[in-house]
Amino acid sequence: MDYSWIQIAVAAIFxxxxxxxxxxxxxxxxxxxxxxxxxxxxxxxxxxxxxxxxFDTANRIRAGAGRVPDWSVINYEIRLVxxxxxxxxxxxxxxxxxxxxxxxxxxEAYQLINKGKMTLQSRNCMECHQILGNGAYYATDLxxxxxxxxxEERIMPLTGAKTREEAMRAWLKNPPAMPQGPRKMPNLRFxxxxxxxxxxxxxxxxxxxxxxxxPRFAVAx
Amino acid sequence: MATSFARPKAxxxxxxxxxxxxxxxxxxxxxxxxxxxxxxxxxxxxxPDFLLxxxxxxxxxxxxxxxxxxxxxxxxxxxxxxxxxxETGREVVGVKLAKFIWWVIVAGVGVVVLVYLFVQIGPxxxxxxxxxxxxxxxxxxxxxxxxxxxxxxxxxxxxxIATTLAARRITGLLGVLIFDLVxxxxxxxxxxxxxxxxxMDQYLWWWVVHLWVEATWEVLVGVVMGWSLMYLLGTPxxxxxxxxxxxxxxxxxxxxxxxxxxxxxxxxxxYWIGLGGFFSALEPLPLVxxxxxxxxxxxxxxxxxxxxPALFWAIAQAFGNFVGAGVWGFMQTLPQINLYSHGTQxxxxxxxxxxxxxxxGTVLTLVYIAVQNIRRPATIPLDSKLWSWAFALMILSIFxxxxxxxxxGFAQTMIERAELGSTWNAxxxxxxxxxxxxxxxxxxxxxxxxxxxxxxxxxxxxxxxxKEEARAH
Numbered sequence: 001m002d003y004s005w006i007q008i009a010v011a012a013i014f015x016x017x018x019x020x021x022x023x024x025x026x027x028x029x030x031x032x033x034x035x036x037x038x039x040x041x042x043x044x045x046x047x048x049x050x051x052x053x054x055f056d057t058a059n060r061i062r063a064g065a066g067r068v069p070d071w072s073v074i075n076y077e078i079r080l081v082x083x084x085x086x087x088x089x090x091x092x093x094x095x096x097x098x099x100x101x102x103x104x105x106x107x108e109a110y111q112l113i114n115k116g117k118m119t120l121q122s123r124n125c126m127e128c129h130q131i132l133g134n135g136a137y138y139a140t141d142l143x144x145x146x147x148x149x150x151x152e153e154r155i156m157p158l159t160g161a162k163t164r165e166e167a168m169r170a171w172l173k174n175p176p177a178m179p180q181g182p183r184k185m186p187n188l189r190f191x192x193x194x195x196x197x198x199x200x201x202x203x204x205x206x207x208x209x210x211x212x213x214x215p216r217f218a219v220a221x
Numbered sequence: 222m223a224t225s226f227a228r229p230k231a232x233x234x235x236x237x238x239x240x241x242x243x244x245x246x247x248x249x250x251x252x253x254x255x256x257x258x259x260x261x262x263x264x265x266x267x268x269p270d271f272l273l274x275x276x277x278x279x280x281x282x283x284x285x286x287x288x289x290x291x292x293x294x295x296x297x298x299x300x301x302x303x304x305x306x307x308e309t310g311r312e313v314v315g316v317k318l319a320k321f322i323w324w325v326i327v328a329g330v331g332v333v334v335l336v337y338l339f340v341q342i343g344p345x346x347x348x349x350x351x352x353x354x355x356x357x358x359x360x361x362x363x364x365x366x367x368x369x370x371x372x373x374x375x376x377x378x379x380x381x382i383a384t385t386l387a388a389r390r391i392t393g394l395l396g397v398l399i400f401d402l403v404x405x406x407x408x409x410x411x412x413x414x415x416x417x418x419x420x421m422d423q424y425l426w427w428w429v430v431h432l433w434v435e436a437t438w439e440v441l442v443g444v445v446m447g448w449s450l451m452y453l454l455g456t457p458x459x460x461x462x463x464x465x466x467x468x469x470x471x472x473x474x475x476x477x478x479x480x481x482x483x484x485x486x487x488x489x490x491x492y493w494i495g496l497g498g499f500f501s502a503l504e505p506l507p508l509v510x511x512x513x514x515x516x517x518x519x520x521x522x523x524x525x526x527x528x529x530p531a532l533f534w535a536i537a538q539a540f541g542n543f544v545g546a547g548v549w550g551f552m553q554t555l556p557q558i559n560l561y562s563h564g565t566q567x568x569x570x571x572x573x574x575x576x577x578x579x580x581x582g583t584v585l586t587l588v589y590i591a592v593q594n595i596r597r598p599a600t601i602p603l604d605s606k607l608w609s610w611a612f613a614l615m616i617l618s619i620f621x622x623x624x625x626x627x628x629x630g631f632a633q634t635m636i637e638r639a640e641l642g643s644t645w646n647a648x649x650x651x652x653x654x655x656x657x658x659x660x661x662x663x664x665x666x667x668x669x670x671x672x673x674x675x676x677x678x679x680x681x682x683x684x685x686x687x688k689e690e691a692r693a694h
Contacts, residue, residue, distance in 0.1 A: 001492070004492070004495070005492040005493075005494075005495030005496045005499070006495065008492070008496060009478075009495070009496060009499050009500070012478065013474075016474060030463070031463070032393060032459060032462050032463040032466060035463055035466030035467045035470060036393065036466045038466065038467070038470035038474075039397075039466045039467075039469035039470040039473065042470050042473055042474035043400075043469065043470075043473035043474070043477070046473060046474060046477035046478055047473075047477060049477075049478060050477055050478060050480065053492075053493075053496075054424075056490070057424065057484075057489050057490060057493075058421065058424075060489075060490050061418065061420045061421055061424070061488055061489060061490075062418070063418055067420070067488050067489075067490065068418060068420050068488050110417070113417060114417040115345055116345075117417045117419065117422075118345040118346055118347065118349070118350070118415075119345030120345075120356065121345075121349070121350060121354075121355060121356025121357065121415075122342060122343050122344060122345045122346070122349040122350065122353070122354065122356055123342050123345075123356065124279050124280075124283060124341075124342060124354055124356045124361065125356065126356060126357065126358045127278070127279035127280075127282045127283050127358065127361075128277075128278055128279050128282070130564040131419060131423070132419065132420070132423055132486060132487040132488065133486045133487070133563045133564040134358065134423060134483075134487070134564065135358050135564070136278075136279070136282050136358065137564060137565060137566055137568065137569055137633075138266070138278050138279075138282070139648070140644075140645050140648050141564055141643055141648075143486075144643070145645075148644050148645050149644065149646075150644060150645040150646055176273065176274075180645065180649070181648075181649035181652075181653070182269050182649075182652075182653065183269045183649075183652070184269055184270065184273055186273055186274060186277040186279075187274070188342060189342070191344075194344070194345045197345065198345075201419075205419060208419075208420060208488040209488060210486045210487065210488055211485060211486055211491060211494060212486075212560065213485070213486030213560060213563065214486075214564075214638060214642070214643030215560050215561060215638060215639070215642070215643070216642045216643075217642050217643055217644070218642045218643075218644050219642045
């Protein structure tokens with residue numbers, strides 16, 4: 001899209017005002033007709049702009065189109081790096097590491113992440129955690145959970161796991177057994193397959209470009 | 222067409238008004254359920270081990286939020302069933318169908334609540350999303366319940382349109398109502414889908430969540446409050462309709478693209494930061510307009526009304542909407558602030574104050590108007606000592622609750638987001654800070670006070686006007 005947000009905002013408001021004034025010729029600004037026209041015109045114009053932007057946004061947020069990573073990203077190391085041009089953190093994909101000891105094809109990775117998303121919804125994760133900043137405010141924001149240094153610092157020694165994904169699986173199997181801080185996560189009776197899928201989803205999500213949210217993730221501890 | 226509604230007299234209720242009474246009764250019961258589950262969740266903030274295995278925070282919070290959405294929507298729809306025959310001068314078309322779907326919905330809500338309470342979660346597959354829980358905040362209802370809700374809203378829309386057609390005249394209020402209900406029904410279907418792409422999922426999810434509570438619900442409130450003011454103060458129709466059109470122009474003009482404030486951080490393109498910030502900064506405008514209108518109208522009538530509790534809740538609604546949705550919303554809607562405050566207790570402060578201000582006041586106005594008309598003869602003016610106690614207690618305690626959330630939200634924003642970089646450890650550091658930890662007890666205390674206000678309200682609704690009724694017989 002070749003227009004800036006300022007151009008879109010100014011054009012939408014300008015059009016709403018001008019069309020309302022043209023349709024309301026002969027009516028004073030205190031008459032119901034004037035405001036009826038304003039209501040209908042502004043609703044229609046704003047709806048049109050929203051639909052137009054929705055097509056543009058939908059194109060840009062397809063998996064693999066740039067902002068949202070391809071499914072196969074779970075095979076790679078993911079880091080947050082400082083982007084000097086945008087002046088914020090952006091996710092960067094590094095060397096191939098595999099995931100749970102194997103390299104997943106694009107189709108396999110898709111199936112796994114899909115299962116992970118269903119697991120996320122079936123356990124109502126959003127009613128304690130936030131996903132991309134949205135949800136309840138009781139537990140951690142999961143947007144960058146895969147990148148949380150806590151897994152290496154605390155959970156890997158605690159569970160004796162060799163990799164981050166294994167540490168996550170071991171901990172999520174029965175969270176009340178290894179509480180971290182006063183608030184506890186209940187045991188949500190995940191199967192091993194569900195956990196593998198859920199962790200794949202979290203890893204994939206951590207590589208979405210969220211315009212720098214949450215800010216300065218894990219910069220200061 | 223009457224310029225204003227006849228004042229209450231001992232007339233027979235329309236069938237749709239009797240249905241409205243059933244709507245209001247269920248709404249008030251669910252209001253109580255919302256408070257009970259809210260208190261359980263608030264207590265779990267203080268004592269995280271409480272019922273951890275049996276009734277975890279996530280279940281209480283789901284029920285707290287869902288009970289709220291359902292009772293407020295039911296209350297607003299009840300208001301339409303109440304005023305529609307008065308507006309059109311005839312019985313609502315299809316009222317039998319409306320009654321049938323209503324009892325289906327009541328039974329459905331019962332089943333959903335039992336499943337939430339006793340099944341809670343399921344395996345990670347499509348069956349869980351269809352029959353247990355969809356796992357998406359605010360629209361958790363399983364897919365079968367979504368379909369029932371769509372049927373319900375479709376029948377409601379049919380009632381309104383068919384009644385308007387049968388009356389062979391359309392008023393400005395009815396025009397806005399139909400326009401709004403078509404949008405409200407269509408938007409709900411945007412939330413009824415599954416996609417693995419979480420960014421796309423949330424993009425459309427906000428079409429339901431934002432475009433309901435920040436656009437179509439606000440306009441629905443405008444319609445039922447317009448009817449309420451015509452009833453309570455005898456405000457001329459022309460004045461009401463002009464203000465309503467102004468409100469629609471401002472609510473839809475700013476709120477539709479104000480949707481962008483939910484698209485700052487979910488993976489959507491950067492232009493939403495500018496658009497969302499700009500239009501949502503304008504969103505308080507219609508709320509200011511409503512306060513101006515309320516002060517003007519109430520002042521012009523020197524608070525003389527046929528129904529004091531309803532008028533006071535209507536005025537509280539105008540102010541509460543402005544303070545809760547407008548001030549507390551603006552506090553965190555600009556992207557440079559929202560980057561830090563998003564997803565903290567500050568958002569919960571705004572949620573509590575905004576829903577109370579915008580919607581609770583509206584539904585209670587409607588309920589008091591209905592109560593006045595089921596007494597025989599109707600008491601004029603309707604008044605009691607108790608309603609003002611419930612009114613004062615509930616307003617005091619919602620500010621106490623929102624104030625506690627605001628203070629813990631400040632601590633969380635500073636410590637978790639700004640200082641420590643939003644990690645697991647950062648969250649623990651923030652919620653163990655005194656500003657956060659100590660205010661949890663205030664929140665719970667004010668919650669109990671709110672419950673007392675609610676119990677007084679229920680007692681008052683059951684008794685107000687009864688003495689005058691007994692004296693007349």
